[in-house]
Amino acid sequence: PMIPRQPMPEQDPRRRRYNFEEVPRGYSEETAMLEAGRCLRCKKAGCVKGCPVNINIPAFVALIAEGHFAEAADKLKEQNALPAVCGRVCPQESQCEAGCILGKKGDPVAIGRLERFAADYARTHGHEPLACAAEPSGKRVAVVGAGPAGITVAGDLARWGHHVVVFEALHLAGGVLMYGIPQFRLPKEIVQYEISNLKKHGVEIRTDMAIGMTQTVDQLLENEFDAVFIGTGAGLPMFLNIPGENAIGVFSANEFLTRINLMKAYDFPRYATAPIRPKRAITVGGGNVAMDSARTALRLGAESLIVYRRGMEEMPARVEEVHHAQEEGVEFHLLTAPKRIVTDGRNRVTGMECLRMELGEPGPRGRRRPVPVEGSEFIIPADTVIVAVGNRPNPLVPRTSSGMEVSSRGTVIANENTMMTSKPGVFAGGDIVSGAATVISAMGQGKQAARAMHKYMTGEEPPCV
């Protein structure tokens, strides 16, 4: 008999909407082996093509099926510095799992869940991946930004014998993994575990260092370092540019999530950062950031609504997150676009005026374009509006570095293969290059950059993967 795709144990939605604990609980060893047993170990594996970093999926899944969990984690680490993170946050349904042959007729192998399982196993069992026996190279590398891209570069280059110093503007390393993605989706302990591993491998992490303000990239190159990697991400929030947007109660998703995740405002007043206490919160947007914001608002005790100008199919968020949000009771207002923030005499939000939309002709990228229905204005009452309509690249580093070419969208231009920028010795990767994208693509570019940086500094190929 065919074994069905193994479900993931989850916290009950009625309970979890009141806490910040992780929602999916992870596979047990038995379930993981059962699920791994479903894989056909295809020769021309479609799943591998779907993964942006081409993880050897049949191999790691086979190791799990045989009960070699730690070895499965090692296999993953060859291509992916943070499998515990990717197993949790990758949009698998449009990447690896979309390419799985089993998905043609039934359900694909739960690759993400297995990845998470193997990585969690290695972490909780104190399993350390085999070190690379590289000699110290005497070279020094600066990594700017401690998000997934920077973490990947730092990890690889440190293993290959270089002295790596990571500069991070915030007081904690981790990038979006720390300040953006909430605890209930990605426990911060996992991110900090990876950071502590970096330190164990000799990587120096200097927080509270905004490059461009404290030192510039030019100065890093002149004074101390043989090569520099820029992984400063897409951290500049976009707003809607509608009237009333600077009222009290309107937040960028970044501010909202940073206060709660990074500054732990949900633990106020033990933590001193003032919390946001929404009673009725509207989140504008349809991506992962919007789902995270709406589900966080819910956990702060609010009625939580999502306003999105297209339909359900067009939502760019991971399917699982939309599903979780629905289960927890987030209300979806689709084909609805914000027009104006309504405020009271003290400039506090009392609601948002919206317009109904219809889907028109498909646009250049095939997505049907929403068109406003005239005269359809209506007001949704709310005391909080969270704007989650995207982030642009952070301009601080490109603005303060000489000779660094930037596109019209503000992204740093880098060579597709080497990730070298127009400034010799300076490499870049992640959201600062691609615009707001995914964790795994940021790490993939980090991998590429690390190889090229090693070659740039030593003239040789890296000593190990």
Next chain:
Amino acid sequence: DALADGFELLEKRELVPNMHLLRIRAPQIAAHAKPGQFVILMAGETSERTPFTLADWNADQGDITLIIEEVGRSSRELISLPVGARLAHVSGPLGQPFDIQKKGTVVLGGGCYGIGGILPLARALKQAGNRVISVIEASSSYLLFWEEELRAVSDETRIATKDGSRGTRGGVQEVFEQLYRHEGPVDMFIAMGCTFMMRMTTELTRSWKVPTFVALNPIMVDGTGMCGACRVSIHEETKFACIDGPFFDAHGVDWDELDCRRSAYAREEVEALPQAADLNALMFPEAAHQGCGCGR
């Protein structure tokens, strides 16, 4: 994670009631600081990220000086630290430095912490060849500080007190008026301090059409342009005070909006104060039962 030797509190003095001078070890900030910039501090790992203007710094000694007004929880956490303690985090220098140019006669107005904040500006503007007049205000004469320090770097220093106990009766704006009307042309005004004072001076200089810059102080979180908490409207355009500011053309500021946004957390700020909970116990759990706990 901070630099290996941390951000040590080297000196702490209460200059006048509620105004504290803190000197902190932060060589990387001292080496790169420019007039008009600020830092974001966290006293402990559970503290809020709070911005403070760089009132002075010494690149050779690797230290920075801040003037901190005791207001609510964050400022109290900071001034409760004993000398020798290490702050959890100091990040900076942040913000655009003030564009120092030779303009002619430049009048600087400072109130509250701004008295300290204008010192580096006065020094740099004078070095750039300007005639610098520093004006400082306080409610009463006993609340004035850094008068000598400012005199040393300005061509002239004027004083205003609300109760008239020294200098002109009134605030910075009264002295600005006197200077402008009776003592010849002024080429630029700069004001730093409480929102009320900055706003009053703005209204005044608007009618004279003299370029005026103010150091805006909206609520901030990260200070790197990531959150948008610090957004202000300048000539009806949204700007982020932490990366586009803190200095802006005073005549373009939407003051009503700034006032509102600054008071967004008024209720929580009161709750954050240690009424029921003991602040020292929160910050130094290991020392909760030693001494009186006043931290000084």
